[in-house]
Amino acid sequence: MPIKESVENKDIALIDILDVILEKGIAIKGDLIISIAGVDLVYLDLRVLISSVEKLVESRENDSSVISSQQFDSQRRELSHATSESERWPD
Amino acid sequence: MEQLIYLYGFIPENETKSNPLPKMKGFDDKGSIYTVPVDSMEAVVCGLDEREFSEKALQEKTENDMEWLQQKALHHHHTIMDLNNKYTLIPLQFCTIYKNKDRLYQTVEPKKEKMKNVLENLKEKEEWNLKIYCDNEQLKDDISQYSPAIEAKKQEIDQLSPGRRFFEMKKIDRLIDDELEKEKSQICEEIHEQLNQFAIEATVKKNWNKEMTGRQEHMCWNSVYFLSKQMVELLKDKMLQIEKSLEKRGFTLELSGPWPAYHFSDLK
Known part of the structure; x- marks a missing residue:
């Protein structure tokens, strides 16, 4: 049965795992007090981690010199735009 | 140096007799998981080096090292799942850790009757x-x-x-x-x-x-x-x-x- 296999094959969303291991199963308390943020905060932090790894891989796959020169160029334009603005509107 | 005790859960003693605990790696990825008898139950645990897994170090890791947290959360989950597939199990929360075995016994002592009832209730469900x-x-x-x-x-x-x-x-x-x-x-x-x-x-x-x-x-x-x-x-x-x-x-x-x-x- 495909339904039953979903947990047994461990093909289960990380969020489901965090939900039970961080918030449930509190039959008894331990000696060490470690306060872990709620499942939503931890999960969103992990999502950021996963997506930043994905972005890193993506940008490595592309020609990195093109990306950086484009970024540099846009930053330069923003800077010169800001400078000309401040010249027109002096303090 | 004393070893900390990481607790995964409790299983009925008689189930490990007929079906011994398989070899599984502990939370530190070095030691093995073993059982500690508590009345007619077995606590499933692993030892942790106090220097590496102090309260402060664990707090620091869970707050700042998301990769570590993910890896350890999955370890906890997989261990609990493997145990649950083999035995009747009371699963415990992530990072339930005791200073030593005596502290584990002291904590369980007043609750063991209730725990035995819970285990009985979990059987075949x-x-x-x-x-x-x-x-x-x-x-x-x-x-x-x-x-x-x-x-x-x-x-x-x-x-x-x-x-x-x-x-x-x-x-x-x-x-x-x-x-x-x-x-x-x-x-x-x-x-x-x-x-x-x-x-x-x-x-x-x-x-x-x-x-x-x-x-x-x-x-x-x-x-x-x-x-x-x-x-x-x-x-x-x-x-x-x-x-x-x-x-x-x-x-x-x-x-x-x-x-x-x-x-x-x-x-x-």
């Missing part, structure tokens, strides 16, 4: 999770076509001048939105009622938003069922039957399990 998702647009289409209230309103509007019709149509949109929410909760309650008849106990949990689920559809129901093993097939059949009947209305039902009895191991 399973925990299953149901999540219901809804494609709002699909259900809205369905409502706007088939709802008698909406249909009556539409006919009323047909008689009006084009200008007034525009404003009345806006009202219909709001009416459809209201109907949508009503319909969703009513359908979910009905599904729950039908599945709950197979369960000994059930808990309704909060829904997660789209940011959490990463899905297009809205989560509109999240519940867990505690049922005897022989009821599981009936629950699944019923679930599939309900899902089929609601497919065209935009509902998706997802049943997952068996989970360790995280929601039904409380020492009440």
